[in-house]
Amino acid sequence: MTNSIHASVLDIRNLSVEFATNRGRLKALRDVTLTVPNEKIVGLVGESGCGKSTVIFSILNLMAENAVITGGEINFEGRDILKLSSSQLRDLRGDRISMVFQDPMTSLNPVLSIDTQMIDIQFRSSISKAEKRQRAVDMLTHVGIPDAAHRLKSYPHHFSGGMRQRISIAMALLAKPALLLADEPTTALDATLEAQIVHRLRQLQKDLSCSILFVSHHLGLIAEFCDQVVVMYAGEVVEAGDVRDIFHRAGHPYTQALLECDPARIEEKTRNLPTIPGDIPDLVDFPSGCIFENRCSKRFEKCRISPPLRYRISPTHTASCFLLAEGGAI
Amino acid sequence: MDMTNNFTARVKRSKFLSLLSRFARDPLGLFGLILVVLMVSSAVLANWIIPYDPIALDILHRLEPPSMAHIMGTDQLGRDVFSRVIMGGRIALKVALVSISLALSCGLVLGLIAGYGPPWVDRLMIILFDTIRSFPTIIFALAIVTLVGPSMNTVILVVIITTIPVYGRIVRAQTQSMKNNEFILAERAMGAGMPRILFVHLLPNIIGPLLIIASMDIPAVVTIEAGLSFLGVGIRPPTPSWGSILNDGYSFIRNTPWLIISGGIPLILTTLGFTFLGESLRDIFDPKLRKDI
Numbered sequence: 013m014t015n016s017i018h019a020s021v022l023d024i025r026n027l028s029v030e031f032a033t034n035r036g037r038l039k040a041l042r043d044v045t046l047t048v049p050n051e052k053i054v055g056l057v058g059e060s061g062c063g064k065s066t067v068i069f070s071i072l073n074l075m076a077e078n079a080v081i082t083g084g085e086i087n088f089e090g091r092d093i094l095k096l097s098s099s100q101l102r103d104l105r106g107d108r109i110s111m112v113f114q115d116p117m118t119s120l121n122p123v124l125s126i127d128t129q130m131i132d133i134q135f136r137s138s139i140s141k142a143e144k145r146q147r148a149v150d151m152l153t154h155v156g157i158p159d160a161a162h163r164l165k166s167y168p169h170h171f172s173g174g175m176r177q178r179i180s181i182a183m184a185l186l187a188k189p190a191l192l193l194a195d196e197p198t199t200a201l202d203a204t205l206e207a208q209i210v211h212r213l214r215q216l217q218k219d220l221s222c223s224i225l226f227v228s229h230h231l232g233l234i235a236e237f238c239d240q241v242v243v244m245y246a247g248e249v250v251e252a253g254d255v256r257d258i259f260h261r262a263g264h265p266y267t268q269a270l271l272e273c274d275p276a277r278i279e280e281k282t283r284n285l286p287t288i289p290g291d292i293p294d295l296v297d298f299p300s301g302c303i304f305e306n307r308c309s310k311r312f313e314k315c316r317i318s319p320p321l322r323y324r325i326s327p328t329h330t331a332s333c334f335l336l337a338e339g340g341a342i
Numbered sequence: 343m344d345m346t347n348n349f350t351a352r353v354k355r356s357k358f359l360s361l362l363s364r365f366a367r368d369p370l371g372l373f374g375l376i377l378v379v380l381m382v383s384s385a386v387l388a389n390w391i392i393p394y395d396p397i398a399l400d401i402l403h404r405l406e407p408p409s410m411a412h413i414m415g416t417d418q419l420g421r422d423v424f425s426r427v428i429m430g431g432r433i434a435l436k437v438a439l440v441s442i443s444l445a446l447s448c449g450l451v452l453g454l455i456a457g458y459g460p461p462w463v464d465r466l467m468i469i470l471f472d473t474i475r476s477f478p479t480i481i482f483a484l485a486i487v488t489l490v491g492p493s494m495n496t497v498i499l500v501v502i503i504t505t506i507p508v509y510g511r512i513v514r515a516q517t518q519s520m521k522n523n524e525f526i527l528a529e530r531a532m533g534a535g536m537p538r539i540l541f542v543h544l545l546p547n548i549i550g551p552l553l554i555i556a557s558m559d560i561p562a563v564v565t566i567e568a569g570l571s572f573l574g575v576g577i578r579p580p581t582p583s584w585g586s587i588l589n590d591g592y593s594f595i596r597n598t599p600w601l602i603i604s605g606g607i608p609l610i611l612t613t614l615g616f617t618f619l620g621e622s623l624r625d626i627f628d629p630k631l632r633k634d635i
Contacts, residue, residue, distance in 0.1 A: 072530075072531050074527060074530055074531060102533045102534075102535060103533065104533070105530070105531055105532060105533035106531065106532030106533035106534070107533060110531070110532065111528070111531040111532075113524050113527070113528055113531075114524075115524060118523060118524040118525060119524045119525050119527075119528045120525055120528075121525045121529075121543050121546075121547070122525070122547070123546045123547050123550070124542075124543070124546060132538075132542055133532055135534070135538065136533075180528070183532070184532075193531075
């Protein structure tokens with residue numbers, strides 16, 4: 013099956029993940045549903061610890077040993093990843109799905125030259141070593157490494173953080189994957205580099221016509237870079253929609269609060285940056301009602317009794333809040 | 343004089359030369375290198391160096407002091423001590439190289455399996471390693487000798503069995519601390535299988551420090567061999583060994599001290615040489631300390 017048959021390269025349905033802890037089962041993801049359409053960039057936002065990285069790692073099935081997927085399906089190009097054998101899954105990784113990690117200082121092997129690593133990563137293709145090297149040079153040039161042919165012999169510690177992240181991106185894209193998972197790829201970089209890297213990613217995404225699932229907690233970046241946005245809170249998807257829906261017509265109180273906290277959007281002078289009061293509920297023993305109820309400024313009686321369903325606001329926009337229930341549940 | 347010329351020259355200089363220049367900046371390392379080169383070349387060229395057959399008896403010239411004919415004198419059976427010392431060095435080096443390379447390979451494989459494999463394998467390996475390590479080397483050697491009799495192979499066997507756990511434990515600890523590194527996770531995310539992760543990515547991260555430790559173990563093995571031979575449970579008597587030369591000299595220490603000196607000095611120099619060289623190599627192979635590209 014080719015991905016042209018499917019409108020979306022990645023389709024996660026009701027994914028639930030639990031971690032075995034000393035206190036009991038920690039329900040890290042509950043009924044997460046999200047889609048990454050072909051050749052689109054989808055942003056995944058939320059506070060630290062809301063399950064963004066867990067989503068990414070469950071797609072590759074590279075979770076910690078105490079994690080269990082308790083339900084749902086992850087359809088990639090029409091096949092449920094969770095039903096694949098470990099060797100089928102390995103064939104997918106690095107070939108159809110690639111990943112860029114958060115910290116470029118630790119995601120490259122420190123004792124091997126870039127040359128060795130980039131040739132080794134192409135272990136699937138049967139072309140000669142010289143061709144592999146040429147492909148590596150081409151890709152490094154493509155991601156913006158000047159004088160790539162010369163720098164190929166260097167080791168990771170010869171490069172700056174931004175350069176290393178470009179190298180990681182080049183390595184991830186060598187196999188021309190259909191889906192690139194980017195787990196906060198710019199968090200460890202400074203603001204000017206962030207813009208450069210994101211711009212470059214956007215260009216590469218167009219050139220290679222792949223999809224990107226982009227995890228970040230930087231709202232400005234998401235707004236500028238992504239086509240669609242999925243907002244997560246405490247292991248649930250609370251709102252999803254086109255980038256305009258989320259940033260101009262945010263429906264869920266959590267998304268609204270999150271947007272209000274973005275320092276870039278504050279217009280009046282203030283001494284204190286706004287925060288969302290309260291903490292994420294306990295994920296081992298969590299409330300029976302809406303997950304955001306304890307921190308929500310718009311909560312009412314119903315919120316404490318039962319959790320909201322996903323309601324459709326517009327054809328491209330859904331949210332899980334009783335205030336938006338008139339559109340009907342999905 | 344000219345900065346650019348100087349720079350190009352530095353870049354173009356061969357790796358061998360830059361290695362030499364690094365040694366020149368480190369006098370102890372250079373000293374170690376010279377001692378090791380002397381030791382190794384005398385061992386390799388032993389057959390051409392020795393003036394006499396090291397096991398030929400000459401009762402008429404027993405316990406002679408150093409002279410032009412016998413530069414280190416003769417022992418109680420009239421054998422030429424210099425020839426015995428050179429041949430003894432050859433045997434010591436042979437024992438050290440064979441046993442360390444075998445122990446290193448076994449320790450590497452077992453350590454990688456223990457460090458990367460499932461937890462029950464790890465636990466099994468650790469029990470095995472700890473059991474072996476709980477015997478003192480000499481007692482263990484005596485037990486093995488009682489079982490299979492003294493010979494060079496016995497010495498090698500003893501060293502292999504007692505050093506596998508040392509390397510195994512180091513490799514296991516390194517593997518465990520490395521396997522959760524992000525670059526290993528990145529490799530797995532790229533679809534690399536276990537052999538590729540172990541041998542392409544983990545091994546080069548582990549092998550550097552391990553080779554340094556191994557090179558520093560050479561003098562330890564030389565000492566073990568000498569010690570066992572001194573006790574009479576190592577190399578069998580007619581074959582020369584530094585330990586048996588020391589043992590011979592020990593009986594005649596009051597009248598003929600050259601025997602024990604001739605056996606002892608090379609032992610000391612070899613130990614020093616390999617240790618200095620090992621420490622120097624450790625600094626050189628740390629990629630962060632490298633100045634050239």
